Amino acid sequence: MIRSRRELHIASSLLLTLQSMPENRYRLPLFPLPIVLLPGAVMPLHVFEQRYREMVADVLKTDRNFGLIFHDWDEQGPFLGEEGRVGCLAEIQQHEELEDGRFILIVRGVGRFAIDEELDQKSLYFEAIVTDYEDASAMRGEEMEFRRGESIQLLDELLDLLPDRPDHLHELSVRSELSYSLAQAIQMEFPWHQRLLEIQDEGSRLERIDQVLRAMIRRGGT
Template sequence: MAIPQLVPSPSSTLTYRLSLSPNSSLNPTYRRLAKPSQSRTNNLAPSHRRKPNLLLCSTSSFSEKHYTGSPKSDDLVELPLFPLPLVLFPGAILPLQIFEFRYRMMMHTLLQTDLRFGVIYSDSATGTAEVGCVGEVIKHERLVDDRFFLICKGQERFRVVNLVRTKPYLVALVTWLEDRPSGDGDGNLEGLANEVETCMKDVIRLSNRLNGKPEKETQDLRRNLFPTPFSFFVGSTFEGAPREQQALLELEDTATRLKRERETLRNTLNYLTAASAVKDVFPSS
């Protein structure tokens, strides 16, 4: 399946948006949460596979350690859902601001239980997806007006089986989603992951050049991650293309996910190479 060229924005260099030490205060730029429409909350449907025309590469403060204590995939549990116009991946860090009344109610409940809820992609065009990722609250701050600042970490993926209720907020019966054993051996998966890392480094290098930034050696992007969590990390960097991110999140095969990411990055690299050549010929343009 061919993916069209993805055009990077001027901010497409890989940079950390959030870095928290154990003693740091909760002061990142939080995502303000839009109120989901009623049609979205009552219409759980797979997202369209329309290809994006924009790719923003920026890290999601991805944790070096990937959550490995996933429940069994045949378990069915009730999970409160938070529809958002973004995609959370396992291992990624997501800062949020909770201000809407029903989700403040949800937070009060979560603070007395296990601090876990489902983040699920939703937009006005495609409705709410069937596959999402558990967000675990790892740090929170409650303000005097009852708003909450949260730092959440992506955990296991899930698939919605049925809605339990829609008010005051969505609660669904979900089953856990795990990658199936791949036909590619461990060696092939490692090779794919290394190819994807190389493509990412090339994209960063050319992006920096086009934006007039120093071309210095790119950091180690894998940071000893195994292929599966690394594939989630790569997907988390495609911030400007949430529908492509959702398609990657829903894949149940690590090799397929890495191959799709490699193709996306190569298309982006082709664009950047052409743009760099034009800039060399016409430096003032």
């Protein structure tokens, strides 16, 4: 049962979106942060700013999804939802609302999106019309397995140089988008992860990661 004007606005907006847009084009709340979430990654978030508390409360009433988009407020100034900006669709998997209204979230990256147009702010937080951001090309079958095998071999060489080898990284070889899993395993700055997120080809993402792995191997694992 809808009890308030705000809940009516949310329900009406969602219905309008479903009726008037193709399946891969949709309205999405945006959470600009100086961090990057990758598809498949799980990340904790502490939500304390009022407008994003409001955003979390709203999405928990609908599909539990919002767009996490990389934005360095100190370097880039005010956030602008320019057409073409790429982010990661975040799904709230766990949440805890604290007594003072803050939220502790566990979110998982479930896909990529690109902004089509930023919407006028009728709420405190940012919203945009976005489309799914898919790979433009893909290697298939044996070619992809060979390419992924090269990256796994480089990772194995790197891990052999480390005193404590993480056993769970052996599971990377069976994942469909190896590049995102590898990116989580190596320590790089967030702008590097953002550039990886924007690449629309798994082979090209793996090559970018391989360059980092080779450099780390040459430095003895650092």
